[in-house]
Amino acid sequence: MTVDLQNVGVTLGGRAALAGITARLAEPRVAIVGRNGSGKTTLARVVAGLIAPDTGQARIGGIDMARDRRAALENVGIIFQNPDHQIIFPTVLEEVAFGLAQQGKRPREAEAAARAMLDRFGKAHWERAATHSLSQGQKQLLCLMAVLAMRPRVVVMDEPFSGLDIPTRLQLMRYLQKITAQVVMITHDPGHLRGFDRVLWLEGGRLIADGPPDRVLPDFEARMLDWGGSDDLAHLAC
Amino acid sequence: MISLTSPVETWAHRIPAGAKLLALPFLTLALFLTGRPWALAAALLVIVLLYLSGGAAFLRQGAGHLRMLWPFLLLIAVWHSLTGQMQAGLVVALRLLAALALANFVTMTTRLSDMIGVLTWLLAPLRRIGLPTRAVELAIAMVLRFTPMLVENGHRLAMSWRARSRRKPGWRIVVPMAALALDDADHVAEALRARGGILNDIPDGRS
Numbered sequence: 001m002t003v004d005l006q007n008v009g010v011t012l013g014g015r016a017a018l019a020g021i022t023a024r025l026a027e028p029r030v031a032i033v034g035r036n037g038s039g040k041t042t043l044a045r046v047v048a049g050l051i052a053p054d055t056g057q058a059r060i061g062g063i064d065m066a067r068d069r070r071a072a073l074e075n076v077g078i079i080f081q082n083p084d085h086q087i088i089f090p091t092v093l094e095e096v097a098f099g100l101a102q103q104g105k106r107p108r109e110a111e112a113a114a115r116a117m118l119d120r121f122g123k124a125h126w127e128r129a130a131t132h133s134l135s136q137g138q139k140q141l142l143c144l145m146a147v148l149a150m151r152p153r154v155v156v157m158d159e160p161f162s163g164l165d166i167p168t169r170l171q172l173m174r175y176l177q178k179i180t181a182q183v184v185m186i187t188h189d190p191g192h193l194r195g196f197d198r199v200l201w202l203e204g205g206r207l208i209a210d211g212p213p214d215r216v217l218p219d220f221e222a223r224m225l226d227w228g229g230s231d232d233l234a235h236l237a238c
Numbered sequence: 239m240i241s242l243t244s245p246v247e248t249w250a251h252r253i254p255a256g257a258k259l260l261a262l263p264f265l266t267l268a269l270f271l272t273g274r275p276w277a278l279a280a281a282l283l284v285i286v287l288l289y290l291s292g293g294a295a296f297l298r299q300g301a302g303h304l305r306m307l308w309p310f311l312l313l314i315a316v317w318h319s320l321t322g323q324m325q326a327g328l329v330v331a332l333r334l335l336a337a338l339a340l341a342n343f344v345t346m347t348t349r350l351s352d353m354i355g356v357l358t359w360l361l362a363p364l365r366r367i368g369l370p371t372r373a374v375e376l377a378i379a380m381v382l383r384f385t386p387m388l389v390e391n392g393h394r395l396a397m398s399w400r401a402r403s404r405r406k407p408g409w410r411i412v413v414p415m416a417a418l419a420l421d422d423a424d425h426v427a428e429a430l431r432a433r434g435g436i437l438n439d440i441p442d443g444r445s
Contacts, residue, residue: 050432073434085425086432090382094351102434132386150433 001075001153001182002026003047007056010042010205017042018053018205027197030184031213033220034202035227040186041081043202044158047184048078060154073103077147077181078156083139092118092126092134092142099150117149121175137168144175157185161192190217244299244346248292255352256359258344266337275325278332285339296346303342307335354378384422391418 003025010018018039034040045051046058049065049072058065065072077099080086089095096114101107118124123145126138134142140160147155161169169192176183177195187193190213199216201209209216244251250258269281289297311331318327354375361371392415399407 045428048432050428069431069434078432080425080429082425084387085422086429088376088383088426088429088433089379090350094379099433131383 001061003030003154003182003184004059004062005047005056006058008043008046008053008058009055010039010046010051011054012042016205018046018202021056021202021207023200023207023210025182025184025198028182029196029198030182031193031196031199032184032186032202033188033190033193033199033216035188035224038202039205040188040202041158042205044078044156044184044186047154048072048076048156050078073099073150075152076154076156077150077152079140079143079147079158079160081159081162083136083143086143086146087131087139090130090132092123092129092131095131095142096146096149099146103150114149117145121145137164137172140164140168140172141175144172148179148181152181154182154184155179157183159186159188161187161189190221193217243349244292244296246293246296246299248296248347250292250343250347251349253347255348255356258348259353259356262340262344265340269333269336273329275328275332278329278336282332282336282339285336285343288343289339292347300339300342300346303346304335304339307338311335350382380426384426387422388415388419391415391422 003023005021005023005025008018008021009016021043032040032043042051046053047060047065049058049060049067049069052058052064052066060072060075063071063075065076087095089098093111093114096117097107097110100110100113105113115124115127118126121141123141126142131139131142144160161172164172173192173194185192185196193199193213196213199209199211199213199220200207201216201220209219269278272278286297289300311334314327314331314334318324318330357378358371358375361374365371392411395411395414395418396407399411
């Protein structure tokens with residue numbers, strides 16, 4: 001599957017959140033790095049088709065995901081930074097089955113497929129659990145299972161490990177390695193990118209570097225440490 | 239989860255939700271057929287035995303749910319003794335208690351998803367004339383999902399207030415709570431859209 005971004009620009013609240021992003025992503029593991037406010041999350045939403053770019057085009061496999069939401073359901077899934085913003089249902093089974101029903105499966109089929117998904121992750125016993133009572137890491141895993149159950153060809157993740165402890169993060173990363181879908185992951189931490197094939201670096205809504213991790217990340221880390229020494233918290237964006 | 243379904247499995251859990259919901263109004267109606275206190279007391283005894291058939295723990299749990307009724311029963315008793323109609327008061331109180339105990343029995347032995355299933359079935363005629371009813375079912379599930387989250391938001395704001403003030407927060411956290419709720423609603427709308435929205439029978443999923 002190929003994510004094709006051509007001259008993508010997005011304006012939010014009168015400010016350019018993204019400008020002139022062009023990239024053709026065909027690698028299995030692609031990371032988007034950058035500071036807070038660099039436009040990473042906006043780009044994730046554009047790739048998933050949740051917002052349409054104001055200029056340029058964003059397509060997956062040649063289809064505009066913001067226009068054709070039906071095709072988007074089959075092709076792309078997104079995992080948000082905060083699982084509490086993503087989980088819609090009171091119980092685990094309902095949460096996983098929802099996307100499947102949305103894809104047109106009958107309720108019984110959707111539940112059976114949802115059970116199979118839970119089983120694949122060794123979480124069949126979660127079925128009746130209340131989503132509200134899950135831990136943060138468990139919630140994130142539930143979001144992952146709910147998205148993977150829909151068999152998307154591209155999975156977009158927006159900082160999926162923020163706020164998780166190290167063991168939980170390592171466990172989730174292990175689950176991620178097994179995913180056959182293409183992964184586009186947003187992060188500000190280069191430490192989360194083991195095994196990635198390509199890194200895009202956003203700064204101020206623009207793409208300032210694009211290449212394999214061993215070429216992009218050393219520069220990125222050096223620049224982050226350099227900026228860490230200054231005090232740019234003083235600047236106000238608007 | 240804020241569900242009133244009893245975790246104690248009883249025989250009544252296995253009866254279809256539709257049958258229980260159908261029987262409930264008829265049994266309640268039957269309570270109005272008699273005005274004799276002893277007949278109503280007998281009916282109440284039968285209902286207690288019904289609870290007891292689910293075990294002592296189930297009966298205790300059911301009694302716990304009904305405990306909130308006592309101020310109303312007291313009010314009825316006081317009013318009727320003041321107006322000198324003790325027997326009428328007893329009848330009203332017994333009838334009220336019996337009817338609510340029956341309704342509570344159905345609530346405690348029926349899973350929420352089964353209740354929603356009955357609702358979906360009842361709404362079928364509306365679907366046939368082209369009205370989308372999925373939103374109703376979705377709304378019920380979302381209320382159950384987000385009520386605990388809203389309560390938690392409130393606790394968090396109250397804690398944040400207490401961390402910096404010696405006075406109680408009271409009504410002053412209502413506005414920030416509402417703002418948080420609206421913000422959460424935006425996020426959830428986006429999550430819904432990411433998975434096809436509510437109106438997925440409309441081409442391309444847009445409303």
